[in-house]
Amino acid sequence: MNKLSIMKFRRATIRTRAAAVVLATSAVLPAGLAFMSTSTPAFAQTQSASASQPAASTNPLNPSRTPMASVFAPHGTLRASINLGNPVLASLDPATGRPVGVSVDLATEFAKRLGVPLQLVAVKSAGLSVDNVNQDKADIGFFAVDPKRGEEIAFTKPYVLIEGFYLVRDASPITRNAQVDQTGVTVAVGKGSAYDLFLTRELQHATLVRIPTSPAVVQGFLDQHLDVAAGVKQQLQKDAGQTGGLRLLDQRFMVIRQAMGVPKARGDDAAAYLASFVEEMKASGFVKASLARHHIDGAAVAGEGD
The missing domain is CATH 3.40.190.10 (Periplasmic binding protein-like II)
Structure with missing residues (x-):
């Protein structure tokens, strides 16, 4: 093989490898939009926001992933259980039919911090939302703090x-x-x-x-x-x-003290990371702004001693 042929072969190999990386990346970032078990609009926001952040992982297919991403989203996508039975937390947008509310906003921001896609697993009751997390159908959830639930779920301090x-x-x-x-x-x-x-x-x-x-x-x-x-x-x-x-x-x-929760099986570091996130969201005014944006009256942002 002469020198010109060798150079052409190397260029073709590089192009093939690049295409493989694109295909692999697309496989973990599915398109499309569905309610219960596929991506939501938050998914698109997560991609665009995390794309501009500096690399925090050695994963060559998704350099924006944080080290905690594999703990919270071991399957590559953060699955957030959303309870539509509590209108303070979430409801269906009558125009789009998609979940909206403060819990959706927090899930969106958390997925953005982790640098992973978001999947909303929406259900009609608090009990089913707890089941989602306990049965590994979701990675995080939004719950009222309760001793019985706390046997399996590590709660943050309340945000609302x-x-x-x-x-x-x-x-x-x-x-x-x-x-x-x-x-x-x-x-x-x-x-x-x-x-x-x-x-x-x-x-x-x-x-x-x-x-x-x-x-x-x-x-x-x-x-x-x-x-x-x-x-x-x-x-x-x-x-x-x-x-x-x-x-x-x-x-x-x-x-009712509404908090975020993660399975205790994910470890103390995951619980601490989520707790820190919630405190930041309260202190920054994120939770207050979300409640106002969704026209929620009668709910208060939780304070330090709540």
């Missing part, structure tokens, strides 16, 4: 505080929270929700009636002729306004 309230019919004799825990009183709760777990521990005499999802609590309360509906203040107010003849009691029965 949400109030839990009782709702009754206008004609109900119940006017105070203390009147709820009485023999014969039936209370509708979303199955597996933070207030289900809390009231299971706290109520000694009233009977809990578990409705499959939190958004269905008021309808279940009406259909089954129950005495009280318990839930997130914003959801109850919305349902009461649409139905009529209903009122909220004057005092909250609990404060």
Whole structure:
């Protein structure tokens, strides 16, 4: 083989290897958009944002990945469990049908920090969201802090505080929270929700009636002729306004401390990394701005002592 032929062969080899790298990169950054199990608009934002960051990994196919990326996203994509049953955290955009809200914004920013694509695994209840993380269907999630959940999930400090309230019919004799825990009183709760777990521990005499999802609590309360509906203040107010003849009691029965969580099996370093991220998001005004952008009223950014 003469010198000219050798040079042509080397150039062709380089082009082939470059094409292989492009194909390999495309394989881990899928296109397309679907709700439950493929990429969301956050995915595109993650790619473009991380592309401009300095390399933090030795991975030649994705030099923008941070060292913690392999811990949080061992499959190459960060899977975030999103609970659509709590309107303070997330809901479906009526125009696009895609999840939006403060939890989606935080997941997007966290994937951006890691330098990986984001996949939203959206479900209709808190219980299913917990199951996603415990069953390795998601890498992180957004939950109300609770001791039972904390057996398997490492929680950050809360980023948002949400109030839990009782709702009754206008004609109900119940006017105070203390009147709820009485023999014969039936209370509708979303199955597996933070207030289900809390009231299971706290109520000694009233009977809990578990409705499959939190958004269905008021309808279940009406259909089954129950005495009280318990839930997130914003959801109850919305349902009461649409139905009529209903009122909220004057005092909250609990404060729901919403946090991010990661499986404890991912290790202490992962828990500390996520906790640091949440504190930064609160301190920088990111969480406050997100709540305002999504027009969320009645929820407060958690403080240091919360």
